[in-house]
Amino acid sequence: MKTLFKGLLLILSLSITTMVQAMDWLKETPSLVELVESGKLPPIDKRIPDDVQVARLTPGQVPGEHGGELRLLMGKQKDIRQIVIYGYARLVGYTPELNLEADILKSVDVIENRIFTLHLRKGHKWSDGHPFTSEDFRYYWEDIANNPELSKGGPSKLLITDGELPRVEYPDKYTVRYSWSNPNPFFLPALAGARPLYIYKPAHYLRQFHARYQSKEKLARMIEEFGRRNWMGVHVNHDRPYKATNPDLPTLQPWVNTTYPPSERFIFKRNPYYHRVDQKGRQLPYIDSIAINIASNKLVPAKTGANESDLQARYLRMDNYTFLKLASKRNNFDVRLWQTAKGAHIALYPNLNTNDKVYRELMQDVRFRRALSLAIHRREINQVVYFGLVQESNNAVLEECPLYKPDYQTAWIEYDQEKAGELLDELGLKERDSRGVRLLSDGRPLEILIQTAGESTEQTDVLELIHDSWLKAGIKLYSIPSTREVFRNRVFSGDAMMSIWSGIENAIPTAENSPHELAPTSKYQYQWPKWGSYYESSGQSGEAPDMPAVQKLIALNDQWVRASTHEQRESIWHQILEIHRDQMFTIGIVNHVPHPVVVNNHLHNVPETGFYDITPGAYFGIYKPDTFWFDEARR
Amino acid sequence: MLGYILRRILTMIPTLLVISMLVFVIIQLPPGDYLESHIAELQSQGESVDEKKIQFLREQYGLDKPLLHQYWYWLTGMLQGDFGYSFEYDLPVTEVVGDRLFLTIIISIATILFTWIVAFPIGIYSATHQYSWGDYGLSTLGFLGLATPNFLLALVMLYFANVYFGTSIGGLMDPQYIDAPWSMDKMVSILEHLWIPVIVIGTAGTAGMIRRLRANLLDELQKQYVVTGHAKGLPPGKLLVKYPLRVALNFFVADIGNLLPTVISGAEIVAVVMSLPTTGPILLSSLQSQDMYLAGSFLMFLAVLTVFGVLVSDIALALLDPRVRLGESASK
Numbered sequence: 014m015k016t017l018f019k020g021l022l023l024i025l026s027l028s029i030t031t032m033v034q035a036m037d038w039l040k041e042t043p044s045l046v047e048l049v050e051s052g053k054l055p056p057i058d059k060r061i062p063d064d065v066q067v068a069r070l071t072p073g074q075v076p077g078e079h080g081g082e083l084r085l086l087m088g089k090q091k092d093i094r095q096i097v098i099y100g101y102a103r104l105v106g107y108t109p110e111l112n113l114e115a116d117i118l119k120s121v122d123v124i125e126n127r128i129f130t131l132h133l134r135k136g137h138k139w140s141d142g143h144p145f146t147s148e149d150f151r152y153y154w155e156d157i158a159n160n161p162e163l164s165k166g167g168p169s170k171l172l173i174t175d176g177e178l179p180r181v182e183y184p185d186k187y188t189v190r191y192s193w194s195n196p197n198p199f200f201l202p203a204l205a206g207a208r209p210l211y212i213y214k215p216a217h218y219l220r221q222f223h224a225r226y227q228s229k230e231k232l233a234r235m236i237e238e239f240g241r242r243n244w245m246g247v248h249v250n251h252d253r254p255y256k257a258t259n260p261d262l263p264t265l266q267p268w269v270n271t272t273y274p275p276s277e278r279f280i281f282k283r284n285p286y287y288h289r290v291d292q293k294g295r296q297l298p299y300i301d302s303i304a305i306n307i308a309s310n311k312l313v314p315a316k317t318g319a320n321e322s323d324l325q326a327r328y329l330r331m332d333n334y335t336f337l338k339l340a341s342k343r344n345n346f347d348v349r350l351w352q353t354a355k356g357a358h359i360a361l362y363p364n365l366n367t368n369d370k371v372y373r374e375l376m377q378d379v380r381f382r383r384a385l386s387l388a389i390h391r392r393e394i395n396q397v398v399y400f401g402l403v404q405e406s407n408n409a410v411l412e413e414c415p416l417y418k419p420d421y422q423t424a425w426i427e428y429d430q431e432k433a434g435e436l437l438d439e440l441g442l443k444e445r446d447s448r449g450v451r452l453l454s455d456g457r458p459l460e461i462l463i464q465t466a467g468e469s470t471e472q473t474d475v476l477e478l479i480h481d482s483w484l485k486a487g488i489k490l491y492s493i494p495s496t497r498e499v500f501r502n503r504v505f506s507g508d509a510m511m512s513i514w515s516g517i518e519n520a521i522p523t524a525e526n527s528p529h530e531l532a533p534t535s536k537y538q539y540q541w542p543k544w545g546s547y548y549e550s551s552g553q554s555g556e557a558p559d560m561p562a563v564q565k566l567i568a569l570n571d572q573w574v575r576a577s578t579h580e581q582r583e584s585i586w587h588q589i590l591e592i593h594r595d596q597m598f599t600i601g602i603v604n605h606v607p608h609p610v611v612v613n614n615h616l617h618n619v620p621e622t623g624f625y626d627i628t629p630g631a632y633f634g635i636y637k638p639d640t641f642w643f644d645e646a647r648r
Numbered sequence: 649m650l651g652y653i654l655r656r657i658l659t660m661i662p663t664l665l666v667i668s669m670l671v672f673v674i675i676q677l678p679p680g681d682y683l684e685s686h687i688a689e690l691q692s693q694g695e696s697v698d699e700k701k702i703q704f705l706r707e708q709y710g711l712d713k714p715l716l717h718q719y720w721y722w723l724t725g726m727l728q729g730d731f732g733y734s735f736e737y738d739l740p741v742t743e744v745v746g747d748r749l750f751l752t753i754i755i756s757i758a759t760i761l762f763t764w765i766v767a768f769p770i771g772i773y774s775a776t777h778q779y780s781w782g783d784y785g786l787s788t789l790g791f792l793g794l795a796t797p798n799f800l801l802a803l804v805m806l807y808f809a810n811v812y813f814g815t816s817i818g819g820l821m822d823p824q825y826i827d828a829p830w831s832m833d834k835m836v837s838i839l840e841h842l843w844i845p846v847i848v849i850g851t852a853g854t855a856g857m858i859r860r861l862r863a864n865l866l867d868e869l870q871k872q873y874v875v876t877g878h879a880k881g882l883p884p885g886k887l888l889v890k891y892p893l894r895v896a897l898n899f900f901v902a903d904i905g906n907l908l909p910t911v912i913s914g915a916e917i918v919a920v921v922m923s924l925p926t927t928g929p930i931l932l933s934s935l936q937s938q939d940m941y942l943a944g945s946f947l948m949f950l951a952v953l954t955v956f957g958v959l960v961s962d963i964a965l966a967l968l969d970p971r972v973r974l975g976e977s978a979s980k
Contacts, residue, residue: 275737275747276827277819308818
């Protein structure tokens with residue numbers, strides 16, 4: 014037992030080798046020289062951490078030069094949070110190969126996935142020059158997460174395992190330890206998320222808004238000044254690292270917002286205290302500033318075509334590709350096609366919790382779901398809607414995923430009316446009405462209403478094609494467009510029989526990523542909203558799943574959380590994926606739909622191809638936009 | 649007259665109260681609230697949502713309170729000059745709208761001037777030269793203007809302005825001038841961009857005004873006093889401007905009431921298409937995201953302007969046209 018325990022004692026060091034060389038290899042950033050010489054800013058060796066991180070360039074990337082302004086287009090003011098996503102400075106972050114590595118942190122020691130010791134970089138500073146220490150972690154844990162007024166329900170559920178809160182210790186200024194008695198596999202991925210869990214906050218700045226540190230009179234004045242109901246409102250409003258709406262909030266990101274909203278143009282300037290340098294001793298980011306122009310999102314493709322953006326993927330769609338390609342000749346930019354990491358670009362979600370009893374029984378019968386899938390002519394959809402450029406597939410993990418097996422994607426996707434007909438006959442749906450539509454056991458015709466969020470004509474086009482092939486199998490399809498909120502409420506309540514949406518968000522997971530997306534864990538899973546809700550609320554709402562296969566998924570998901578070795582997790586993942594392959598809980602149509610990415614010809618180090626997705630890629634984030642640089646023509 | 653004005657102002661109070669209720673109820677009619685549409689938006693982009701945080705915001709925004717309470721809070725706030733808080737922008741409503749109001753007024757006034765300058769001569773010409781080639785030609789042009797959808801015209805003009813003049817697409821100035829202090833260059837940049845929205849928004853209005861002016865003027869020109877004037881040898885110019893044109897202008901004065909709110913709201917659809925930094929897109933997006941205090945306060949503001957505009961045009965009409973004035977005192 015003891016040896017086994019020792020065997021489980023796995024120490025995972027995520028640190029990157031940091032070179033501590035003589036400081037004279039560092040070069041001052043040209044745009045900051047003036048500030049340094051006038052004494053407004055300390056010189057570079059005083060700004061960067063002692064254990065500075067040397068950026069590791071991915072193959073194809075080369076060291077660059079400082080300078081330039083990156084122009085971006087966004088659809089709304091709220092979109093400026095994209096810079097926090099693109100910047101992607103996280104305590105730990107994903108590499109392009111999707112491994113976790115320490116980033117803001119110098120290193121992390123992990124014991125059994127339950128004791129995490131975070132080592133900060135000595136001399137690391139916030140963007141205002143104040144030291145970044147374990148005090149910032151203490152402030153978050155004690156004064157925010159465990160403050161009954163600021164966090165009524167307590168800390169985020171990602172920090173809770175089996176109902177247990179972590180023990181948080183601060184051995185010294187540069188060390189923080191989170192420990193649980195059971196494994197918490199969600200902890201590091203949450204820190205590395207595109208929208209990360211912030212377990213550190215700039216204490217020196219936020220204290221002035223906190224009731225524990227600020228006098229009542231001053232707080233009362235601030236509540237008045239900012240028009241809030243209480244001090245919590247003032248605190249929360251100033252503490253939005255993800256939204257980047259407060260230019261005064263110190264940050265650790267490569268670029269810092271300098272524009273107070275509301276505005277139509279936001280300027281993000283380089284963070285002079287950023288913790289990364291390149292091999293030649295230049296402090297990152299290379300690009301001095303980012304200018305975001307807000308334009309209506311329908312105009313973004315046109316404006317991009319008119320060369321008003323240097324790096325654009327947001328609000329571009331596959332159907333803009335030809336227009337952009339044409340404009341690229343006139344306007345000196347390059348249009349690249351990146352991959353998307355969704356399991357399915359479009360998938361049908363039979364609602365296993367639908368209210369109608371007859372349909373519910375059908376939806377819960379695997380033969381019915383398989384028949385639905387077999388009666389879809391995916392090749393035709395690919396040719397007609399996507400010019401044959403995408404891949405016909407189930408809603409499953411992609412080839413790039415280490416867990417991939419071909420049959421996860423290809424089971425039950427061939428177009429086979431005969432087999433579909435046999436399956437439907439087996440279900441007792443033999444009678445047909447004058448239109449050729451099969452009749453249900455209670456005599457009603459088999460008419461499936463598919464709810465759409467009414468946002469894309471693409472979905473409607475696909476449904477139109479499915480309608481034709483389903484009708485041959487004796488199933489009548491109606492699509493019901495509505496708005497997103499109505500759509501969701503219909504699914505949640507069980508009024509929806511079936512819905513159409515995109516597939517798995519992260520279809521390139523490793524065994525270390527949680528499989529919760531594939532088990533009923535959230536009401537936003539449209540194939541089993543009530544079961545998801547049941548799990549999410551710990552039985553307070555929703556219904557307990559009664560299908561054995563689904564119960565198995567929940568059990569596997571729980572096992573994954575408790576698993577302590579990579580092999581165990583991998584085997585659990587495969588079991589889950591096999592259940593999905595056989596059960597067809599969702600019916601994927603196509604995936605591998607490319608996403609156009611427009612890159613100015615003067616902008617370098619942007620990969621030719623990559624994954625454009627928020628999870629796990631943080632869009633451009635994992636490709637480290639702080640290493641993107643402009644050549645002379647644009648500086 | 650004074651009593652009349654006073655009475656009119658007093659009846660405005662219940663009118664506005666009813667409008668405020670309608671506005672509030674209609675904004676609340678779609679299912680869910682701001683936070684729900686916010687969650688839906690985040691999730692559709694694959695971003696995670698912390699339910700606890702949402703609960704906290706719901707309390708902070710007062711969305712957990714009953715509807716009547718929210719309405720009362722909003723109404724009493726407005727009376728004290730507090731228009732509430734925009735959830736979407738995380739700012740007080742006045743700050744969100746404030747900056748944009750100025751540019752909206754510039755565009756609207758330019759558009760109104762454009763409409764008048766083009767419509768008046770053409771309207772007069774086609775009335776005095778009825779059924780001539782000029783009248784037909786200009787009427788055809790006018791109808792074309794009336795029939796072309798604004799947003800389509802906007803897109804076409806944006807494209808050509810960009811390809812041939814190199815004007816940046818959309819917006820009201822080149823990006824580098826946004827938020828910059830006012831300068832000569834900024835003014836020039838605004839003028840470069842201004843003409844497209846002005847023409848686009850103005851065309852439909854111009855065409856409408858030409859038609860109305862022509863019809864009204866034609867009515868007058870048929871009248872006997874004009875014939876008499878001609879017979880007595882009044883110079884044609886004076887005969888036209890001094891009498892029939894003045895009478896034909898009644899519709900124009902009555903229109904001022906509608907003009908005031910349009911000056912502020914600034915042609916929403918065109919503004920959205922051309923992504924103008926005016927108030928129109930804010931109004932639209934606030935209605936979409938159920939940012940209720942922003943949308944509500946904005947609509948209330950427009951309502952107040954409409955009600956006042958109608959009063960102003962009534963008074964102006966009475967001052968301008970003795971028939972209106974005398975008609976009122978005669979009925980007493």
